Amino acid sequence: MVEQPANVDAAVNTSVVVDSNDDGTVAQELELENMRSTLEEAIVETRSTPLENRPRLPCIALSKRNRAVVRALNPMLVTYLEASRDLCETDSILFGAALAVCCIIGAKVSTAGRAIGQSSAIPSWRRRIEECIAKARALIGRLMCFRSGNNRPRIVRTVRMAFSGTNVSLSQPDITQKLTERIDDLKQRIAAWGKRIRRYTERS
Known part of the structure; x- marks a missing residue:
C-alpha cells in the first residue's frame, strides 16, 4: 500500500512523457509534409513558367533556421533529380527548391520577371556610348555641310x-582635306563604339 502511489505516479509520468514525444513527432511530420507540399508546388510552378518570367530570388541569410530548412529539403530533391531527363529540367527543379526555401522562411520574392528588369535597365556605359555616337553623327553632318559650302553662323x-x-584655321587652303580627315576620324570612332555595343549584345 505504501508503494502503490509511487507506482501510479511513475506510470502517469511515463505516459505523459510518451505522449509529449508523440506530439512532437507528429508535429515534425506535419511540418515536413507541409515543406514537401510547398516544394512540389514550387517545382510545378517553375516548370510551367518561362525562364524570362521567373521571379527574382533574394539573397537569404545563412542562419541556423535557414540552414535547417535547406537540410530538410535536400533529401526530398532526390526523387525529382533522379527522374530528371536533361539539364533544363534539373535547372527547373533546383530553382523550384530555392523558391520553396524562400516561401518557407517567409523571404520576399519579387513577382517581376527577370527579362523585364534586365530590358528596362540599360547600362550607363551603353547610354554614354550611344550619346557619343549621336553627337558624332550630328558633328559629321555639320562638317559635311561646311565642306559643301554652307557658311551659316551656326555651322561655322x-x-x-x-x-x-x-x-587648323577655317581660312587655310587645305581646309577641305582637314575636314575630310576629321570626318573619317569620327566615322572610325562611331564604328569602334558600335562594335563595343554589338559585342556586349552578343555576350548577353
Whole structure:
C-alpha cells in the first residue's frame, strides 16, 4: 500500500512523457509534409513558367533556421533529380527548391520577371556610348555641310569648336582635306563604339 502511489505516479509520468514525444513527432511530420507540399508546388510552378518570367530570388541569410530548412529539403530533391531527363529540367527543379526555401522562411520574392528588369535597365556605359555616337553623327553632318559650302553662323561655330585646340584655321587652303580627315576620324570612332555595343549584345 505504501508503494502503490509511487507506482501510479511513475506510470502517469511515463505516459505523459510518451505522449509529449508523440506530439512532437507528429508535429515534425506535419511540418515536413507541409515543406514537401510547398516544394512540389514550387517545382510545378517553375516548370510551367518561362525562364524570362521567373521571379527574382533574394539573397537569404545563412542562419541556423535557414540552414535547417535547406537540410530538410535536400533529401526530398532526390526523387525529382533522379527522374530528371536533361539539364533544363534539373535547372527547373533546383530553382523550384530555392523558391520553396524562400516561401518557407517567409523571404520576399519579387513577382517581376527577370527579362523585364534586365530590358528596362540599360547600362550607363551603353547610354554614354550611344550619346557619343549621336553627337558624332550630328558633328559629321555639320562638317559635311561646311565642306559643301554652307557658311551659316551656326555651322561655322560648330566647325570651329570641332577644331578647337588645334592649329587648323577655317581660312587655310587645305581646309577641305582637314575636314575630310576629321570626318573619317569620327566615322572610325562611331564604328569602334558600335562594335563595343554589338559585342556586349552578343555576350548577353
